[in-house]
Amino acid sequence: MLTYIIRRVLILIPMALVICFLVYLGLEMTPGDAVSFMISPDALSSMDPAQLAEMREALGLGQPFIVRFWIWLSSLLQGNFGYSTSGGVPIGRILSDRLPATLELSVAALVLSTILGSLLGVISALKRGSKTDSALTVVGMLGVSVPEFFFGLVAILIFGLNLGWLPVGGRMMPGYVTFWDRLPHLIMPASVLSIMLTAGVMRYARSSMLDALSKDFIKTARSKGIPEWRVNLLHGFRVALTPVVVLIGFRLPVLLGGSVIIEQVFQWPGIGNEFISAVRGQDYPVVMTIALLSVMTVLVASLIVDVLTAVIDPRVRLGD
Amino acid sequence: MTTNIKLAKRTRLDSQFDKIRALEEAGLARSAGGSRFFNKFKNNRLALIGLIIFTIIVLASICAPLLTPYDPQKIDLRAILQAPSWEHWFGTDRTGRDLFARVLYGGRISILVGLGSAILSAALGVVIGVYTGYVGGWLDALAMRVSEIFMAFPQIILVLLLVSILGQSLLNLIIIFTLTGWGGIYRLSRARMLSLREEEYVLALRSFGLSRPLIAYKHMLPNALGPIMVNITLSTAAFILQEAGLSFLGLGVPLSLPTWGNILNVAQDLRVLQNNWWIWLPVGTVISLFVLSVNFIGDGLRDATDPTQQG
Amino acid sequence: MTDTQDVAISVRDLKTFFYTNNRCNRAINGVSFDIKKGKTLCIVGESGCGKSVTAATIMQLLPRLSRIEEGEIIYHSEDGDIPLHALERNGRDMRRIRGSEIAMIFQDPMTALNPVYSVGFQIKESLKYHTNLGRKKAHEKAVDLLREMGISMPEKRVNDFPHRYSGGMRQRAMIAMAMSCSPKVLIADEPTTALDVTIQAQIFELMDKLKREHGTGIMLITHDMGVVAELADDVAVMYMGNIVEAGTVDEVLRNPAHPYTRALLASVPVLGKGKNQDIQAIRGSTPDPYDRPKGCQFAARCDFATAQCEAMPAETHITPTHRVMCWRYKELSGHAAE
Numbered sequence: 001m002l003t004y005i006i007r008r009v010l011i012l013i014p015m016a017l018v019i020c021f022l023v024y025l026g027l028e029m030t031p032g033d034a035v036s037f038m039i040s041p042d043a044l045s046s047m048d049p050a051q052l053a054e055m056r057e058a059l060g061l062g063q064p065f066i067v068r069f070w071i072w073l074s075s076l077l078q079g080n081f082g083y084s085t086s087g088g089v090p091i092g093r094i095l096s097d098r099l100p101a102t103l104e105l106s107v108a109a110l111v112l113s114t115i116l117g118s119l120l121g122v123i124s125a126l127k128r129g130s131k132t133d134s135a136l137t138v139v140g141m142l143g144v145s146v147p148e149f150f151f152g153l154v155a156i157l158i159f160g161l162n163l164g165w166l167p168v169g170g171r172m173m174p175g176y177v178t179f180w181d182r183l184p185h186l187i188m189p190a191s192v193l194s195i196m197l198t199a200g201v202m203r204y205a206r207s208s209m210l211d212a213l214s215k216d217f218i219k220t221a222r223s224k225g226i227p228e229w230r231v232n233l234l235h236g237f238r239v240a241l242t243p244v245v246v247l248i249g250f251r252l253p254v255l256l257g258g259s260v261i262i263e264q265v266f267q268w269p270g271i272g273n274e275f276i277s278a279v280r281g282q283d284y285p286v287v288m289t290i291a292l293l294s295v296m297t298v299l300v301a302s303l304i305v306d307v308l309t310a311v312i313d314p315r316v317r318l319g320d
Numbered sequence: 321m322t323t324n325i326k327l328a329k330r331t332r333l334d335s336q337f338d339k340i341r342a343l344e345e346a347g348l349a350r351s352a353g354g355s356r357f358f359n360k361f362k363n364n365r366l367a368l369i370g371l372i373i374f375t376i377i378v379l380a381s382i383c384a385p386l387l388t389p390y391d392p393q394k395i396d397l398r399a400i401l402q403a404p405s406w407e408h409w410f411g412t413d414r415t416g417r418d419l420f421a422r423v424l425y426g427g428r429i430s431i432l433v434g435l436g437s438a439i440l441s442a443a444l445g446v447v448i449g450v451y452t453g454y455v456g457g458w459l460d461a462l463a464m465r466v467s468e469i470f471m472a473f474p475q476i477i478l479v480l481l482l483v484s485i486l487g488q489s490l491l492n493l494i495i496i497f498t499l500t501g502w503g504g505i506y507r508l509s510r511a512r513m514l515s516l517r518e519e520e521y522v523l524a525l526r527s528f529g530l531s532r533p534l535i536a537y538k539h540m541l542p543n544a545l546g547p548i549m550v551n552i553t554l555s556t557a558a559f560i561l562q563e564a565g566l567s568f569l570g571l572g573v574p575l576s577l578p579t580w581g582n583i584l585n586v587a588q589d590l591r592v593l594q595n596n597w598w599i600w601l602p603v604g605t606v607i608s609l610f611v612l613s614v615n616f617i618g619d620g621l622r623d624a625t626d627p628t629q630q631g
Numbered sequence: 632m633t634d635t636q637d638v639a640i641s642v643r644d645l646k647t648f649f650y651t652n653n654r655c656n657r658a659i660n661g662v663s664f665d666i667k668k669g670k671t672l673c674i675v676g677e678s679g680c681g682k683s684v685t686a687a688t689i690m691q692l693l694p695r696l697s698r699i700e701e702g703e704i705i706y707h708s709e710d711g712d713i714p715l716h717a718l719e720r721n722g723r724d725m726r727r728i729r730g731s732e733i734a735m736i737f738q739d740p741m742t743a744l745n746p747v748y749s750v751g752f753q754i755k756e757s758l759k760y761h762t763n764l765g766r767k768k769a770h771e772k773a774v775d776l777l778r779e780m781g782i783s784m785p786e787k788r789v790n791d792f793p794h795r796y797s798g799g800m801r802q803r804a805m806i807a808m809a810m811s812c813s814p815k816v817l818i819a820d821e822p823t824t825a826l827d828v829t830i831q832a833q834i835f836e837l838m839d840k841l842k843r844e845h846g847t848g849i850m851l852i853t854h855d856m857g858v859v860a861e862l863a864d865d866v867a868v869m870y871m872g873n874i875v876e877a878g879t880v881d882e883v884l885r886n887p888a889h890p891y892t893r894a895l896l897a898s899v900p901v902l903g904k905g906k907n908q909d910i911q912a913i914r915g916s917t918p919d920p921y922d923r924p925k926g927c928q929f930a931a932r933c934d935f936a937t938a939q940c941e942a943m944p945a946e947t948h949i950t951p952t953h954r955v956m957c958w959r960y961k962e963l964s965g966h967a968a969e
């Protein structure tokens with residue numbers, strides 16, 4: 001098992017390096033003085049041209065490209081992400097401010113959609129051909145077809161503006177301390193964000209479950225005279241689960257992408273919101289860093305999915 | 321034990337069976353003739369409904385000048401924010417432009433972006449995937465790595481990143497969608513090629529001395545067309561959703577052009593959202609319906625081309 | 632008919648129809664036979680003749696779009712007769728019989744075991760629902776069963792996952808699972824088709840042993856006439872959903888009365904006869920099940936067909952145990968000559 005994990009990590013490293021390289025290439029090619037995102041703007045304003053030139057030399061900006069890349073990468077690994085060009089704030093601080101909000105939203109949506117999606121998918125598969133099944137199929141189609149922000153707008157109009165049950169946006173208000181204070185703010189964005197995922201998971205869980213139920217070992221299980229729930233859940237669902245878990249990993253990019261728009265709709269102060277402002281303001285260091293962060297998240301997630309699959313499915317675990 | 325045995329009851333399925341059996345005994349039942357593909361697609365009610373909605377929306381967009389006398393760009397300050405009426409079916413927006421006309425003309429651009437990007441990215445993916453999948457070697461490995469890098473980015477984030485670098489324009493958006501969207505279909509066609517490569521007929525063609533591109537594109541590609549068609553439909557739907565999302569954020573097609581997403585852009589304003597529902601609700605519904613119809617068609621195509629599904 | 636003392640399951644005029652693609656396929660069109668205690672009944676026929684459907688019907692393991700149309704399957708249990716055909720498909724009564732009274736082993740051991748559970752777990756599952764054994768006792772029983780089936784180091788192998796087993800071992804594990812609750816009847820649906828010939832012999836030996844030692848009635852489905860000669864006590868030959876000929880193994884193999892049985896026997900090479908023996912393939916192929924001939928289903932491929940064959944021949948008894956569905960059996964069977 002351990003060797004399996006190590007092997008997977010080793011495959012990831014070159015890929016991560018290439019992506020870092022590409023991102024740095026992008027940074028170098030986009031307009032803006034490289035020095036301006038490597039040192040704090042306060043320090044920058046107090047420097048005269050001679051000092052600036054010295055600083056450039058010290059930062060290695062006169063060095064060949066590859067060396068500059070190396071300096072950037074090593075400072076990145078030390079947690080120094082550079083500075084935003086528009087606000088002059090350290091990017092590291094922006095990330096640490098914004099990350100909790102995005103994590104909260106994504107985890108809530110992921111949990112919600114996984115549970116609801118597999119549940120509905122399994123019901124749909126067990127009742128295949130019935131009215132419930134066709135209704136769920138159409139609902140699932142709607143879920144992947146209606147733009148998420150449109151769902152968001154409708155939700156805001158109904159639950160926020162007309163009924164006034166939930167706040168229309170934001171996350172924190174003065175006086176909020178615990179998670180429960182924030183919960184009303186979380187409900188709408190998390191539910192809306194999870195719609196598309198739920199629909200996807202449901203469609204997938206359904207076909208995965210149908211596939212599992214058509215296998216010979218289901219007949220074997222029935223021939224043993226064990227109860228139907230056991231046939232369906234222990235034999236059917238357990239086998240159907242593996243691809244569903246894999247799918248959740250593959251859905252992570254969708255989730256991250258979706259949260260960019262949903263955060264905007266609900267004015268949720270997360271990474272996605274920051275990303276949009278950065279794109280609008282052409283604040284390239286922030287854009288690049290967030291993009292890099294999202295790629296790394298996806299890569300790590302795919303690693304975790306692989307490990308999880310191995311845990312669930314003995315055929316993969318034992319490596320034969 | 322014989323005392324309390326529970327006997328099977330008749331179910332809904334039983335009456336269906338009875339009907340089929342009666343038909344069979346009357347000698348009326350007949351296996352449908354003709355192409356299996358068309359029969360299956362024809363019997364898929366949702367796919368047919370999808371095809372009808374799709375056709376209506378596409379035709380309406382193409383024939384926009386026939387359906388509305390209004391110019392989608394014409395500002396009319398005397399008719400600002402009017403609710404739907406006989407004159408303005410979907411009402412007017414903040415500068416008095418007729419929304420029905422904007423939805424129709426906007427459809428042209430949104431569908432162009434969606435369908436165009438889907439076809440272009442499919443073409444790119446297929447050309448690379450079919451050839452490298454068949455030839456293999458370092459070219460294949462390289463293409464695979466490149467696609468992995470593209471696919472590691474959440475698509476929206478990569479798209480936004482490129483938008484911020486390349487700038488906003490209709491052409492740029494199509495190029496960006498193509499660049500970010502080819503990975504999926506590349507992998508699909510490559511995988512298909514890898515399995516086809518082992519088939520006897522390919523070996524036979526090779527022994528005839530046919531050139532590799534000829535074998536790959538002329539003799540193997542047609543066998544992979546089914547899944548590719550399905551993929552094109554599904555990515556059309558995805559691209560239309562993305563265009564709408566980007567334009568909604570104001571980062572897609574420049575706001576000077578009407579597209580479905582651009583019309584929705586103003587709904588970020590809570591006052592518009594609450595008071596002027598006609599600006600965003602109809603166009604949102606149209607997008608949803610269109611994407612829904614494309615997804616239904618894609619699903620129908622998938623069922624019809626999938627030989628393992630009986631039904 | 633035969634006295635019911637030694638009969639475990641009697642099937643009478645059974646019809647099972649399939650309803651896929653809006654068509655009705657008469658997969659089994661009226662078959663009758665008995666599975667006797669401590670005997671092996673072999674059902675032979677080409678693929679698609681309804682052998683496997685017969686097995687699935689007895690176990691009520693039919694696919695969703697199919698049902699038992701007519702006829703009866705009576706299981707003569709120790710507590711009285713149970714009409715299997717009328718039970719709810721996956722209901723409590725059917726489940727109580729499955730696995731404990733009637734067990735089944737399947738064609739492909741590669742796919743018949745669940746890949747995500749250990750072999751031991753899958754054997755114990757059966758024990759859990761049909762016996763009162765505790766967790767530990769059940770585990771011991773599973774180990775014993777595997778040992779009995781000739782699996783080496785059963786204490787270790789019991790915790791292995793199926794993919795660690797070879798094909799032959801998996802089929803042994805399947806038999807262990809089937810035999811775990813000492814069923815009265817074992818239904819084996821081509822248990823060796825997916826296995827090597829050498830393994831085949833071992834599996835059959837195992838089944839023969841079970842029959843002798845536990846008095847289990849066995850219904851063995853096969854398309855291999857060699858297997859029939861080897862193992863069967865009784866034989867039923869199926870063609871297109873009918874039993875065209877049935878009897879004891881001697882009667883059927885020595886005095887085949889139906890042209891189809893004769894053709895099947897003629898198509899088997901005999902070891903020791905050398906290269907030049909006259910092996911005859913049956914000409915043509917089975918008719919489309921949706922477009923069946925009116926009368927005798929075999930007529931189109933039969934060398935002896937006459938105009939009479941356009942009507943369905945009735946089942947005729949040649950001896951009390953030997954019956955056949957053919958108009959011209961008298962001319963064809965050895966009995967006529969006697």
